[in-house]
Amino acid sequence: MAETMTAEAPGHTPEHHDGEHHTSTGLSNEKLAMWVFLGSECLLFGGLISTYMFNKGRIGPNDVGPEDVFDIPFTSVSSFVLLMSSLTMVFAVSSIARGDLRGNRIWLATTAALGATFVAGQVYEFTAFYSEGLGFTTNLFGSAFYALTGFHGAHVTIGIIMLMSLLVMSMRGNLGPERAETVEIIGLYWHFVDIVWIVIFTIVYLFPQ
Amino acid sequence: MATVTPDSPDTAHAPDEHASGGRHAHPSNWLYVKVAIYLALLTAFEVFTYFETVHGWGDTAIIVMLIIMMLLKFFLVVAFFMHLKFDHPIFWRLFVFGLILAMAVYMVMLTAFRIW
Numbered sequence: 094m095a096e097t098m099t100a101e102a103p104g105h106t107p108e109h110h111d112g113e114h115h116t117s118t119g120l121s122n123e124k125l126a127m128w129v130f131l132g133s134e135c136l137l138f139g140g141l142i143s144t145y146m147f148n149k150g151r152i153g154p155n156d157v158g159p160e161d162v163f164d165i166p167f168t169s170v171s172s173f174v175l176l177m178s179s180l181t182m183v184f185a186v187s188s189i190a191r192g193d194l195r196g197n198r199i200w201l202a203t204t205a206a207l208g209a210t211f212v213a214g215q216v217y218e219f220t221a222f223y224s225e226g227l228g229f230t231t232n233l234f235g236s237a238f239y240a241l242t243g244f245h246g247a248h249v250t251i252g253i254i255m256l257m258s259l260l261v262m263s264m265r266g267n268l269g270p271e272r273a274e275t276v277e278i279i280g281l282y283w284h285f286v287d288i289v290w291i292v293i294f295t296i297v298y299l300f301p302q
Numbered sequence: 303m304a305t306v307t308p309d310s311p312d313t314a315h316a317p318d319e320h321a322s323g324g325r326h327a328h329p330s331n332w333l334y335v336k337v338a339i340y341l342a343l344l345t346a347f348e349v350f351t352y353f354e355t356v357h358g359w360g361d362t363a364i365i366v367m368l369i370i371m372m373l374l375k376f377f378l379v380v381a382f383f384m385h386l387k388f389d390h391p392i393f394w395r396l397f398v399f400g401l402i403l404a405m406a407v408y409m410v411m412l413t414a415f416r417i418w
Contacts, residue, residue, distance in 0.1 A: 120390055128393045132400020139404030143412050169349045176345060179383050180338040187331060277385075284384045288376050295372040299352055301361040 127278045131285045138289050141241040142296060148233035149302075157227040158234060160302050164218070171214035172294045175249070178207035179287045186280045192270045198263050201276075204283065205256040208249050215246045238297065245293060248286045255279050329382065337382045344371045344378075 114121050152158045185200035219239070227235045259279060262268040268275070348371050351364050381387040386394045412418070 118392070120392065124393070125396070128396040129400075132397050132403075135397075135400040135404040136407070139408045143408035146412060147415055147417055165349065165352050169345070173342065173345055176341050177338065179341075179379060180334060183334045183383050184331065187334075281384055284379055287383075288379050291372055291375045291379065295348060295368050299348055299368055301364055 121274055124274065124278055124281075127281050131281065134285065134289075137244070138241075138292075141237075141244055142292065145237040145241045145297060148237040149297075151233035153232060156232045156234075157222075157225060158302070159238075159297075162222045162225050162227050163298055164221070165298060167214070168218065168294065168298050171211050171218075172290060174207050174214070175211045175287055175290050178204050178211070179284050181207060182280045182283045186273070186277050189268070189270060189276045190273045194263060194269070197268070197276070198260060201256050201260045201263070205253050205260070208253045208256070208283075212246055212249050212253070215242065215249075219243075241293065241297065245286070245289055248289070252279075252283050252286050255282065329388070334382065337378050341375055341378055344375050347371055 116122050118125070149159065181200050181204040185197055185204060188194075188196035188200055219242075227238075229236055229239045256279065259268060259276060262272075348368060351368060380397070386397070
């Protein structure tokens with residue numbers, strides 16, 4: 094039997110019962126802020142992706158290049174894992190919205206575990222590339238590659254920390270249906286990290302070198 | 303693409319105005335599963351283009367195909383998983399503004415460096 098919680102938390106009255114918020118726009122300020130933040134993140138990752146595109150061919154004749162190190166089957170599996178973590182994240186959002194706290198905890202933990210699997214894969218990949226001779230300062234391709242994928246990995250790690258925080262809040266009884274929007278906002282961040290990887294995977298790994 | 307119907311008591315997904323932050327109907331979990339299946343299939347096609355069998359198609363054709371599939375995946379996640387299809391249009395505009403600004407700035411930069 095799923096654990097449910099329907100009581101409104103004391104002092105937490107962000108919305109009218111018709112879904113409208115007590116703000117001048119009638120929208121949630123927190124959600125609006127997250128979308129503005131994600132819009133600005135497009136500029137950060139746009140800069141890193143274009144820097145990679147600019148530098149990917151800048152390797153010496155005997156340097157290690159993308160075709161020497163990339164392991165597409167391995168990266169495809171990690172991409173699939175991250176993609177599926179978006180599915181478990183929407184399940185976490187829908188379960189908290191209907192008051193299924195146990196389901197919410199399971200899906201939050203699953204999403205964090207899938208994210209951690211992706212990060213572990215990235216750490217393995219970096220280690221393998223380094224042992225094959227591609228360091229951060231080996232050439233411009235290496236610098237651009239590690240900067241781009243490293244920044245993305247840092248974003249995934251921050252997402253995992255936020256998911257674990259939600260899990261701890263839920264365990265302590267501080268995350269009920271009245272806070273469904275908090276889970277939804279963290280979910281937006283998580284899905285953004287996923288769409289950035291969709292772009293990175295195609296441009297960095299799959300484009301013909 | 304799949305249609306979205308308002309939640310009813312007999313589905314496993316109750317309406318949640320609290321999570322809305324605006325106006326949007328919530329899709330069922332089955333729709334999310336269908337979106338995930340499309341994403342998995344698109345990823346499989348993308349990976350397929352990496353292998354030798356399609357290299358005879360030429361790099362330009364492969365790049366165009368990859369870009370189309372990437373955009374499809376991007377749209378599926380943003381529209382359905384991030385709820386932009388059902389949410390208030392201002393969220394869509396805010397995100398697209400940042401996206402277009404980033405693309406414009408960096409296309410100009412890459413053109414200035416004659417990367418094409």
